[in-house]
Amino acid sequence: MTSTHPTTLLAALDAAHGLRIGGEAHGAAVLFADCDPATGLPIAQVADGGADAAVAAVDAASAVFPSWAEAAPRARSEVLYAAFELMLAEREELASLISWENGKSLGDARAEVTYAAEFFRWFAEEAARPAGSYGSSPGGGTRTIVTSRPVGVAALVTPWNFPAAMVTRKIGPALAAGCTVVIKPAAETPLTMLAIADLLGRAGAPPGTVNVVPTTDPETVVSSWLADPRVRKISFTGSTGVGRHLLAQAADRVVNSSMELGGNAPFIVAPDADLDAAVDAAMVAKFRNSGQACTAANRFYVHAEVEEEFARRFGDALAALRVGSAFSGADLGPMISRRAVERITASVEEAVASGARIAQQLPRPEDPDDRNGFFFPPTLLVEVRADAAIVSEEIFGPVAPVVRWTDPDEVVALANATEYGLAAYVFSRDLGWALRTAERIEAGMVGINRGVVSDPSAPFGGVKQSGLGREGARQGFLEYTETQYLSVDWS
Numbered sequence: 004m005t006s007t008h009p010t011t012l013l014a015a016l017d018a019a020h021g022l023r024i025g026g027e028a029h030g031a032a033v034l035f036a037d038c039d040p041a042t043g044l045p046i047a048q049v050a051d052g053g054a055d056a057a058v059a060a061v062d063a064a065s066a067v068f069p070s071w072a073e074a075a076p077r078a079r080s081e082v083l084y085a086a087f088e089l090m091l092a093e094r095e096e097l098a099s100l101i102s103w104e105n106g107k108s109l110g111d112a113r114a115e116v117t118y119a120a121e122f123f124r125w126f127a128e129e130a131a132r133p134a135g136s137y138g139s140s141p142g143g144g145t146r147t148i149v150t151s152r153p154v155g156v157a158a159l160v161t162p163w164n165f166p167a168a169m170v171t172r173k174i175g176p177a178l179a180a181g182c183t184v185v186i187k188p189a190a191e192t193p194l195t196m197l198a199i200a201d202l203l204g205r206a207g208a209p210p211g212t213v214n215v216v217p218t219t220d221p222e223t224v225v226s227s228w229l230a231d232p233r234v235r236k237i238s239f240t241g242s243t244g245v246g247r248h249l250l251a252q253a254a255d256r257v258v259n260s261s262m263e264l265g266g267n268a269p270f271i272v273a274p275d276a277d278l279d280a281a282v283d284a285a286m287v288a289k290f291r292n293s294g295q296a297c298t299a300a301n302r303f304y305v306h307a308e309v310e311e312e313f314a315r316r317f318g319d320a321l322a323a324l325r326v327g328s329a330f331s332g333a334d335l336g337p338m339i340s341r342r343a344v345e346r347i348t349a350s351v352e353e354a355v356a357s358g359a360r361i362a363q364q365l366p367r368p369e370d371p372d373d374r375n376g377f378f379f380p381p382t383l384l385v386e387v388r389a390d391a392a393i394v395s396e397e398i399f400g401p402v403a404p405v406v407r408w409t410d411p412d413e414v415v416a417l418a419n420a421t422e423y424g425l426a427a428y429v430f431s432r433d434l435g436w437a438l439r440t441a442e443r444i445e446a447g448m449v450g451i452n453r454g455v456v457s458d459p460s461a462p463f464g465g466v467k468q469s470g471l472g473r474e475g476a477r478q479g480f481l482e483y484t485e486t487q488y489l490s491v492d493w494s
């Protein structure tokens with residue numbers, strides 16, 4: 004299937020009026036350029052929201068909060084279900100928009116839209132099943148009624164790497180629980196968020212339930228929200244550094260916080276692993292989204308007995324990838340920015356200087372249209388030292404460092420030698436060994452003999468400095484509710 008630049012959708016969005024407050028598009032005195040990372044050229048000028056827009060968004064969200072919180076759960080569910088259906092019906096256009104402003108391949112963008120839409124369906128189902136229980140105290144007499152209610156206005160802050168899924172994963176449970184939201188999308192990908200807000204309006208979300216403030220000044224907008232007593236929740240997805248900063252600000256008013264932060268996923272291959280399956284999974288875990296995923300395999304620990312064979316097959320699979328603009332049909336797109344290319348280049352150079360060898364690296368794309376794009380070619384590094392800098396930091400790019408191991412205890416220690424604890428992957432035909440190893444790894448999610456852990460029906464999230472709370476599953480819904488217990492004596 005071929006797709007073209009979604010100019011029709013873009014015209015309909017009127018990005019220059021891209022503040023979406025109270026169900027309407029508003030302009031701003033200042034605009035900023037949203038650029039195509041495959042060419043470095045601007046796609047659109049977007050309204051740049053500031054302190055006034057931030058307050059107006061909370062005004063709108065808090066005005067509609069009481070009626071949305073009291074709406075029948077089924078009514079909230081139906082809005083989300085309609086959004087799910089609209090998103091799938093408009094998948095092709097939305098995927099093209101994501102590819103255009105984020106750079107990811109159309110295959111990755113289509114997969115993201117499907118995944119993003121699933122959060123609307125999952126939470127449409129959760130909305131109709133509110134939590135609660137009734138019981139008697141052990142001593143008899145009093146009755147205990149436990150109910151849950153929406154936290155309140157929720158501030159949602161999201162990254163550019165999955166501009167649709169990271170936000171539906173928050174809007175879905177927030178609206179399901181009866182919260183209203185103010186959203187600050189990443190400045191690199193505001194159009195996808197505006198398209199989703201427009202879609203939610205058409206699905207029946209009442210004006211004011213979903214408000215969007217694109218900005219190049221996130222500090223001003225988000226700190227205004229965290230200081231506003233009407234905002235009761237912050238849900239953030241992004242880097243651990245910014246997450247720490249927001250948690251410190253949230254502490255001032257004890258704002259309910261959910262944090263989905265950075266990762267440094269180990270990918271462990273045992274000597275008895277099915278190597279074809281491990282390489283297939285490694286390709287997905289490493290190269291989906293050009294390696295720009297928080298769950299991306301960041302370091303490959305391969306047993307000495309199979310290291311050479313694994314690297315040979317992995318290198319062959321990597322060599323078959325096509326790098327270029329999404330609209331040229333490539334498998335792998337550019338990095339999000341020139342700065343990202345420079346950072347990854349420096350990491351690879353440092354690894355090579357400390358003894359690693361480049362076993363495979365694709366050439367940069369040759370298409371003249373791609374010359375100014377932010378491309379970094381997929382790269383396989385072998386003979387990487389266990390203490391190399393490249394395995395201790397989040398690469399966030401298409402570079403796969405392979406480290407050899409021989410001792411099972413040592414490989415677990417290496418996997419855990421990081422401040423992060425988001426995802427991990429274990430490959431072995433011995434399921435008992437794989438499960439025992441997974442249980443020893445400090446990570447919120449472990450893929451066993453598979454390279455993807457994301458699933459709307461499963462609790463997504465990390466331990467250690469990879470985050471607080473979970474998204475998706477029942478847990479994701481509960482993040483937007485507060486428990487109230489009524490102690491009743493009707494003797």
Ligand code: NAD
Pocket residue numbers: 160161162163164165169187188189190221222225226240241242243245246248249262263264265266296297298397425465469470
């Ligand atoms: P980032 O932390 O730079 O930005 C994330 C968001 O925070 C953006 O909207 C940005 O504008 C905003 N932001 C930046 N500075 C801010 C400030 N001072 N105050 C308020 N908001 C601010 O991260 P990024 O580069 O956009 O995304 C990549 C990071 O996100 C990686 O570390 C990745 O692992 C992580 N991530 C985590 C998950 C997860 O589910 N755990 C998912 C996707 C990405």
